[in-house]
Amino acid sequence: xxxxxxxxxxxxxxxxxxxxxxxxxxxxxxxxxxxxxxxxxxxxxxxxxxxxxxxxxxxxxxxxxxxxxxxxxxxxxxxxxxxxxxxxxxxxxxxxxxxxxxxxxxxxxxxxxxx
Amino acid sequence: xxxxxxxxxxxxxxxxxxxxxxxxxxxxxxxxxxxxxxxxxxxxxxxxxxxxxxxxxxxxxxxxxxxxxxxxxxxxxxxxxxxxxxxxxxxxxxxxxxxxxxxxxxxxx
Numbered sequence: 001x002x003x004x005x006x007x008x009x010x011x012x013x014x015x016x017x018x019x020x021x022x023x024x025x026x027x028x029x030x031x032x033x034x035x036x037x038x039x040x041x042x043x044x045x046x047x048x049x050x051x052x053x054x055x056x057x058x059x060x061x062x063x064x065x066x067x068x069x070x071x072x073x074x075x076x077x078x079x080x081x082x083x084x085x086x087x088x089x090x091x092x093x094x095x096x097x098x099x100x101x102x103x104x105x106x107x108x109x110x111x112x113x114x115x
Numbered sequence: 116x117x118x119x120x121x122x123x124x125x126x127x128x129x130x131x132x133x134x135x136x137x138x139x140x141x142x143x144x145x146x147x148x149x150x151x152x153x154x155x156x157x158x159x160x161x162x163x164x165x166x167x168x169x170x171x172x173x174x175x176x177x178x179x180x181x182x183x184x185x186x187x188x189x190x191x192x193x194x195x196x197x198x199x200x201x202x203x204x205x206x207x208x209x210x211x212x213x214x215x216x217x218x219x220x221x222x223x224x
Contacts, residue, residue, distance in 0.1 A: 002160070033181040042119075043204070055170075056211070091158055105150075105211075107159030 002026060004107035006092050007074075012113045021110045022074040027093030031055065032075050033095070038061060046090075046112065062087040085107070093096045110112045117142045117205050121215035129223045130197060136190040136218045138205030141181050149207040150179050150190050152201045153217065159204065163190070195222045 005024040013019045025032050034046040045059040049069040056095040060067070064082075070074040079086055096103055119139045123146070128134050138148070147166045151159040163172045163179040171180040178191040185223060202217040 035214075042216045043206075045211055045213075058211075093158075104159075104161065106160075108156070108158045 003008065004092055004094050004105050005074075006090075006107035006110050006111070007095060009108065010111045010113070012115060014115055015084060016081050019079045019082050019086070019112055019114075021077045021090050021112070023077070023093075023094075023107060024074040025094030026105055029094035029095075029096045031067055031095040033073075033093040034077050034090045037090045037109070038085075039079070043091065046077070054089060078113075080114075082112075084114050087112060087114045117145075117207060117209060117211075117213045119205060119213050121203075121205055121218050122220060124216065125219040125221075127221040127223060128195060130195060132195050133193050134140040134195055134220075136186075136192070136203050136205075136220070138187075138190070138215055140207045140213075142187045142209070143186055145207050145209045146185065148179075148181050148188050149206045149208065149212075150177075150188075151206060153204060153206045154201050161175065180222040192220075197222045197224050 006079045009111045032049045032053055037043050047060045047067050048055040049055040052069050053090045064080045067077045089111050091106055091109045093106045120139045122137045145167055149164045150162045152162050153159050165172045165181040169179045176193040181188045202219050204217040205215040207213045
Protein backbone atom coordinates (compact mmCIF):
# COMPACT_ATOMS: atom_id res chain seq x y z
CA UNK A 1 0.00 0.00 0.00
CA UNK A 2 0.94 3.63 -0.27
CA UNK A 3 0.54 4.41 3.39
CA UNK A 4 1.64 2.89 6.66
CA UNK A 5 -1.41 1.11 8.04
CA UNK A 6 -1.71 0.59 11.78
CA UNK A 7 -4.38 -1.50 13.46
CA UNK A 8 -6.31 -1.25 15.59
CA UNK A 9 -6.80 2.51 15.94
CA UNK A 10 -7.82 2.10 19.56
CA UNK A 11 -7.15 -0.73 22.02
CA UNK A 12 -8.38 -0.97 25.59
CA UNK A 13 -6.87 -3.50 27.96
CA UNK A 14 -7.21 -4.25 31.64
CA UNK A 15 -4.01 -4.13 33.61
CA UNK A 16 -2.18 -7.44 33.22
CA UNK A 17 -3.74 -8.31 29.87
CA UNK A 18 -1.80 -8.73 26.64
CA UNK A 19 -1.87 -6.13 23.89
CA UNK A 20 -0.85 -6.69 20.29
CA UNK A 21 -0.49 -3.91 17.76
CA UNK A 22 0.03 -4.27 14.02
CA UNK A 23 1.77 -2.24 11.36
CA UNK A 24 1.81 -2.78 7.62
CA UNK A 25 4.65 -0.69 6.15
CA UNK A 26 4.52 0.85 2.72
CA UNK A 27 5.21 -1.79 0.10
CA UNK A 28 8.87 -1.84 -0.81
CA UNK A 29 10.06 -0.15 2.37
CA UNK A 30 12.85 -2.06 4.08
CA UNK A 31 12.92 -0.30 7.44
CA UNK A 32 10.24 -0.23 10.10
CA UNK A 33 10.32 1.81 13.30
CA UNK A 34 8.15 1.75 16.41
CA UNK A 35 7.72 4.82 18.63
CA UNK A 36 5.80 5.41 21.83
CA UNK A 37 4.17 8.78 22.56
CA UNK A 38 2.94 9.18 26.13
CA UNK A 39 0.46 11.97 26.92
CA UNK A 40 1.39 13.92 23.78
CA UNK A 41 4.98 14.24 24.96
CA UNK A 42 8.02 13.37 22.98
CA UNK A 43 8.26 10.36 20.77
CA UNK A 44 10.28 7.62 22.41
CA UNK A 45 12.09 5.26 20.03
CA UNK A 46 11.41 1.61 20.79
CA UNK A 47 12.81 -0.60 18.03
CA UNK A 48 13.66 -0.67 14.33
CA UNK A 49 13.79 -3.46 11.78
CA UNK A 50 15.58 -3.94 8.51
CA UNK A 51 13.26 -6.32 6.73
CA UNK A 52 12.64 -9.11 9.25
CA UNK A 53 15.81 -8.48 11.22
CA UNK A 54 16.03 -6.34 14.34
CA UNK A 55 18.18 -3.31 13.49
CA UNK A 56 18.16 -1.39 16.75
CA UNK A 57 16.29 -2.45 19.88
CA UNK A 58 17.96 -0.18 22.40
CA UNK A 59 14.69 1.59 23.19
CA UNK A 60 12.70 -1.53 23.98
CA UNK A 61 11.87 -2.21 27.62
CA UNK A 62 13.65 -5.43 28.49
CA UNK A 63 10.59 -7.04 29.95
CA UNK A 64 7.08 -7.46 28.58
CA UNK A 65 7.72 -5.81 25.16
CA UNK A 66 8.49 -7.77 22.04
CA UNK A 67 8.24 -7.06 18.31
CA UNK A 68 8.45 -8.96 15.03
CA UNK A 69 8.48 -8.27 11.32
CA UNK A 70 7.92 -11.53 9.46
CA UNK A 71 7.84 -11.93 5.67
CA UNK A 72 4.42 -11.47 4.10
CA UNK A 73 2.85 -10.42 7.40
CA UNK A 74 2.24 -7.11 9.14
CA UNK A 75 4.85 -6.18 11.73
CA UNK A 76 3.66 -6.50 15.32
CA UNK A 77 4.41 -5.03 18.71
CA UNK A 78 3.27 -7.08 21.67
CA UNK A 79 3.06 -6.08 25.30
CA UNK A 80 2.64 -8.87 27.82
CA UNK A 81 0.99 -8.10 31.15
CA UNK A 82 0.23 -4.47 30.38
CA UNK A 83 0.70 -1.80 33.03
CA UNK A 84 -1.02 1.55 33.45
CA UNK A 85 2.12 3.38 32.30
CA UNK A 86 1.97 1.55 28.95
CA UNK A 87 -0.99 3.76 28.02
CA UNK A 88 0.22 5.74 25.04
CA UNK A 89 -0.09 6.15 21.32
CA UNK A 90 2.20 3.74 19.50
CA UNK A 91 3.37 4.92 16.11
CA UNK A 92 4.90 2.87 13.37
CA UNK A 93 6.96 4.39 10.58
CA UNK A 94 8.63 2.94 7.51
CA UNK A 95 11.46 4.08 5.29
CA UNK A 96 12.49 2.85 1.86
CA UNK A 97 16.21 2.67 2.21
CA UNK A 98 17.63 4.12 5.40
CA UNK A 99 17.67 3.60 9.13
CA UNK A 100 17.89 7.36 9.65
CA UNK A 101 14.98 9.78 9.56
CA UNK A 102 15.12 10.54 5.87
CA UNK A 103 12.02 9.57 3.97
CA UNK A 104 10.16 8.44 7.08
CA UNK A 105 6.45 7.83 6.63
CA UNK A 106 4.33 7.53 9.75
CA UNK A 107 1.12 5.65 10.39
CA UNK A 108 -1.78 7.20 12.29
CA UNK A 109 -0.94 5.32 15.46
CA UNK A 110 -2.67 2.93 17.84
CA UNK A 111 -4.06 4.47 21.01
CA UNK A 112 -3.54 1.96 23.81
CA UNK A 113 -5.48 2.56 27.02
CA UNK A 114 -4.66 0.34 29.99
CA UNK A 115 -7.30 0.50 32.70
CA UNK B 116 23.05 11.75 25.37
CA UNK B 117 21.23 13.89 22.83
CA UNK B 118 18.45 16.06 24.20
CA UNK B 119 16.10 18.10 22.06
CA UNK B 120 14.17 21.05 23.48
CA UNK B 121 11.42 23.02 21.80
CA UNK B 122 10.33 26.47 22.86
CA UNK B 123 7.63 27.60 23.28
CA UNK B 124 5.55 24.59 24.31
CA UNK B 125 2.43 26.32 23.02
CA UNK B 126 1.73 29.40 20.94
CA UNK B 127 -1.42 31.23 19.87
CA UNK B 128 -1.19 33.95 17.24
CA UNK B 129 -3.70 35.81 15.06
CA UNK B 130 -4.03 34.76 11.46
CA UNK B 131 -1.63 36.47 9.08
CA UNK B 132 1.26 36.87 11.50
CA UNK B 133 4.73 35.54 10.85
CA UNK B 134 6.07 33.30 13.59
CA UNK B 135 9.16 31.42 14.67
CA UNK B 136 9.39 28.08 16.44
CA UNK B 137 12.63 27.14 18.15
CA UNK B 138 14.46 23.87 18.58
CA UNK B 139 17.74 23.29 20.40
CA UNK B 140 19.85 20.18 20.74
CA UNK B 141 22.77 19.32 22.99
CA UNK B 142 25.01 17.20 20.74
CA UNK B 143 26.08 18.83 17.48
CA UNK B 144 27.14 15.50 15.95
CA UNK B 145 23.99 15.05 13.90
CA UNK B 146 23.26 13.74 10.42
CA UNK B 147 20.30 16.01 9.85
CA UNK B 148 17.39 17.82 11.47
CA UNK B 149 13.78 17.46 10.47
CA UNK B 150 10.60 19.37 11.23
CA UNK B 151 7.34 17.44 11.40
CA UNK B 152 3.74 18.41 11.77
CA UNK B 153 1.29 16.36 13.84
CA UNK B 154 -2.45 16.87 13.57
CA UNK B 155 -4.76 15.52 16.32
CA UNK B 156 -5.27 11.77 15.99
CA UNK B 157 -2.80 11.54 13.14
CA UNK B 158 0.79 10.52 12.61
CA UNK B 159 3.62 12.80 11.62
CA UNK B 160 4.00 14.56 8.31
CA UNK B 161 7.49 15.61 7.31
CA UNK B 162 7.76 19.32 6.50
CA UNK B 163 11.45 20.04 5.98
CA UNK B 164 14.67 18.05 6.27
CA UNK B 165 17.98 19.87 6.64
CA UNK B 166 21.16 17.89 6.15
CA UNK B 167 24.02 18.61 8.56
CA UNK B 168 25.96 20.33 5.77
CA UNK B 169 23.08 22.68 4.96
CA UNK B 170 22.00 25.87 6.68
CA UNK B 171 18.40 26.13 5.61
CA UNK B 172 15.55 24.66 3.62
CA UNK B 173 12.42 26.31 2.26
CA UNK B 174 9.04 24.98 1.23
CA UNK B 175 6.30 27.44 0.41
CA UNK B 176 5.62 29.59 3.49
CA UNK B 177 7.98 27.51 5.62
CA UNK B 178 11.67 28.12 6.15
CA UNK B 179 13.85 26.08 8.47
CA UNK B 180 17.36 27.03 9.48
CA UNK B 181 20.10 25.01 11.11
CA UNK B 182 23.07 26.24 13.13
CA UNK B 183 24.86 23.06 14.08
CA UNK B 184 27.64 24.70 16.05
CA UNK B 185 25.20 26.40 18.42
CA UNK B 186 22.78 23.48 18.45
CA UNK B 187 19.81 25.43 17.17
CA UNK B 188 17.17 25.30 14.51
CA UNK B 189 14.24 27.56 13.80
CA UNK B 190 11.08 27.01 11.80
CA UNK B 191 9.72 30.22 10.32
CA UNK B 192 6.10 30.28 9.17
CA UNK B 193 5.10 33.24 7.06
CA UNK B 194 1.57 34.66 6.83
CA UNK B 195 0.09 32.07 9.18
CA UNK B 196 -3.30 30.53 8.41
CA UNK B 197 -5.83 28.66 10.60
CA UNK B 198 -4.88 25.48 8.73
CA UNK B 199 -1.39 25.77 10.17
CA UNK B 200 -2.79 24.92 13.62
CA UNK B 201 -1.07 21.70 14.70
CA UNK B 202 1.80 20.45 16.83
CA UNK B 203 5.22 20.98 15.27
CA UNK B 204 7.99 18.59 16.22
CA UNK B 205 11.70 18.88 15.69
CA UNK B 206 13.67 15.65 15.29
CA UNK B 207 17.43 15.28 15.26
CA UNK B 208 18.91 12.45 13.21
CA UNK B 209 22.08 10.81 14.46
CA UNK B 210 22.62 7.22 15.52
CA UNK B 211 18.99 7.49 16.53
CA UNK B 212 16.19 9.89 15.75
CA UNK B 213 15.48 12.01 18.85
CA UNK B 214 12.30 14.07 18.97
CA UNK B 215 11.51 17.20 20.91
CA UNK B 216 8.23 17.49 22.79
CA UNK B 217 6.76 19.78 20.19
CA UNK B 218 5.18 23.21 20.02
CA UNK B 219 1.36 23.33 19.93
CA UNK B 220 0.45 26.09 17.53
CA UNK B 221 -3.00 27.65 17.36
CA UNK B 222 -3.74 30.22 14.68
CA UNK B 223 -6.69 32.40 15.61
CA UNK B 224 -9.03 33.23 12.71
